[in-house]
Amino acid sequence: MKKKWRSKAKTQQIIFLLLAITPPFGGYLLFTLYPNLVSVYYSLLAWDGISAPKFVGLDNYVTLFQDKYVWRALLHNLFFMAVVPVSVIFISLLLGYLLSNKGYRGTPFFKVLFFFPNVLSTVVIALLWAFIYDGSFGLLNGLLRLLGVPIGNYYWLGEAKTALAAIVPPYVWGGVGLYVIIFMNAMATIPKSLYESAILEGAGHMTRLFRITIPLIMPIIRVSALFLMLGALKGFEKQMILTNGGPSGSTDVIGLYIFNLAFGAEYHNYGYASAVGMFLFVILVVSKLLMDKYLPDRSVEY
Structure with missing residues (x-):
């Protein structure tokens, strides 16, 4: 039984x-x-999504490696991978440390304020920054005029020399708030006795930040850097809304290039778009493996 x-x-x-x-x-x-x-x-087909597909083998991949637009887009992705994660993590760490250790009365308010951009959709964030960068009525040009800078009606997103850099602030502004909350929660687990001992030995805020806080929350920073780098590599929504890759391809990225290949009015080449997508997949996997190898994954114990 x-x-x-x-x-x-x-x-x-x-x-x-x-x-x-x-x-x-x-x-x-x-x-x-x-x-x-x-x-x-x-990726092994020549297909526009309507007519009968034709098997072409590796021809799409041969075309890919000869396509200068793919390499230009990849270069832009690498630019965002280098700039966005560093900017977001640095600002988030600094703000999180100040809110956690300075004892501001309005800390809950600041946490909500910093987190607010994460509540907004990507479209809203992109449109907001498009207004900021507007040449005639934009907030940025208006502020520069108040400071006496003869900027005129300069269109930041319409000039190749500034358009790529102008897309970085929307990414940073939209990402800082979330990581401020994440880092503050990680900092809350650090024993206060470590800070008290450091203060007694005369350590300043910067010393405490770089010698105590950052080493102890390094695993959290590592995971955050991983998500930010991979997001910068595959993301394209803000570029599509702000510039659609222009002017003259100066802000094009691989994700946007794939989208335009598959669904743009000019191409409708699903086979080649899939081949570029597989290329992006390989880059993502290699990037993840390199990050696992070179980014430290263990925290320091005192």
Whole structure:
């Protein structure tokens, strides 16, 4: 009787586990694994999405490595990967440290204020910064005029020499708030006795930040840098809304290039777009492996 009861309990446990695992695993197969496998197949075709597909083998990949626009877009991605994560993490660490250790009365208010951009959609953020950069009525030009700078009606997003750099602030502004909260929560786990001992030894705020805070929360910083770098590599929404890759391709990135290849009015080349997508996938995997190898993954223990 006891053996039969154990067998029934084990069967119920297996059924429960299957019911719990099947929905997320099925969603992964349907929405992640299957589209990626189909993209591999599409990358071997010449297909516009309407006419019958034609198998071309590796021709799309040969074209890819000869396509100067792909390499230009990748260079822009690398620029965002280098600038955005460093800017977001530096500002977030500084603000998080000040709010955690200076004891400001309005700390909860500042946390809500900094987090506010994360509540807004990407479209709203992009449109807001498009207004800031507007040549005639933009806030930036208006502020420069108040300071006596003869800027005129300069269109920051309409000039190739400034358009790429002008897209960085929307990324930073939209990302800082979340990481301020993350870093503040990580800093809250650091024993206060460490700071008290450092103060008694005469350590200033910068010394405490770089010798105590940052080493102890390094695993959190590492994960944050990983997400920011990969996001900068595959993201394209803000570029699409602000400039659509212009002027003259000066803000084009790989994600936007793939989108225009597949759905733009000029191309409709799903096969080649899938090949570029596979190229981006390989870059993402290699970037993740390099980050795992070179970014420190262990915190310091005192």
